[in-house]
Amino acid sequence: MDEAGLIAEARRGDLDAFNRLVLAHQTKAFNLAWRITGDGEAAADATQEAFVSAFRKLASYRGGSFRAWLLRIITNACYDELRRRKRRPAESLEALEEASASGEGIHAVDPLSSSSDDPEKAAEQAEVTRAIERCLGRLPEDFRTVVVLADVLALDYQEVAAAMGSPVGTVRSRLARARARLRECLESSRELLGGEKRLAEGIAHRRAAHPGEGPKGKTA
């Protein structure tokens, strides 16, 4: 059965049909919640609560992107969860990074990716990831949500607008400002740039090693 059919069944109270929709969308939903709250447990609670809420609110779904409709409920559930926990996401993200650094990483670099072939590059990537997460956590809620929806989850502007309940024009300007602030954070933390610099320096050093020896040998 296609999504529209499942939605129709779920609206008639069919929980099995709704659960098939849950399974289809839960990864994106959870990742949005995780990126907004910066806390796995809070994200899981918000996601569960949001799906319950979505089932009850199905009558209010008026067509369009079901995913965006669902992600809006997830977003609101995350804000509620954050307020309930009265925890700043940045702190949560820092706790997450510590867990990651101590080997409990739940966002460890994909072991199947090519970067794992090179431990140095993998470590570099992990450092960049931590820097981005830290900077994401420092963004205001609506800026963080817009970049997560548009750049992390790769939703188009219309879907982001629907998921945020904002006009497309607002999404466009907010996304631009959020990106600029992220860039500024990354620059100021120097982690990303430092990593890039170290990488560049490493490559330059290796390149310089051989030619450097030649002239030295000649001159000596």
Add this chain to the structure above:
Amino acid sequence: MSRLSRLAPNDLESLSAYVDGVLSARDRSSLEARLQADPELRQAVAELRSVKASLAGLPERRAPRNFTLREADVGRHAPAPTFAYLRFATIVASALFVLTTAVRSVSLPILQMASAPAPQFAAEVQGEMEPQIAGTQAGAELRAEAPAAAAPEEGLADELAPAPTPTPAATACPECPTSLATAKAEVGESSNDVAGQAGRAANAIEPLAAAQGALALAAIVLGLLTLRARRP
């Protein structure tokens, strides 16, 4: 302050939209003309692309568990074992109540019909024969027997007996009294038997009525308990 933060808000927005490929054809070509002329703008585009790529490269985390809902999550409680048993008991009690009601409602009229006609029939037979045998001694004996046969309606024969007057037919059939007396006695006995059986059956129905009442009460009590068990 980063290069992006120094841009005019409109330029930042246009460059960000350009990176996403959502600018109109006209806006895109005019921006590309500016980009060719301005290395600062080109650098800003590179920075925006870098941020966008960094975010896209963030690892996706698998959901820690399935978020599928159970009946209880949406306030629809799955029937508890107690609830299931109570519901079953309620259904059984209700079914038995309906059954006993049906048995009573079907059997009572039949039994009433079976027990009522017997004395009437005996009385009718007696009434018909009375004129013929009134004058005979056998008639007198029969009169004594008939009310016994029609026990439930005692006195009917006595009421009927004086009404008819003796007819010549009674004397015209001297042998009649004996045969009639025998026939009358047989009829009386058989109708007495039917009436007796009907009476016994009617007596057997009485415990059924009591059971019916008990079942009705049980069904109501079990039904209430079932509803209570169903609530969270």
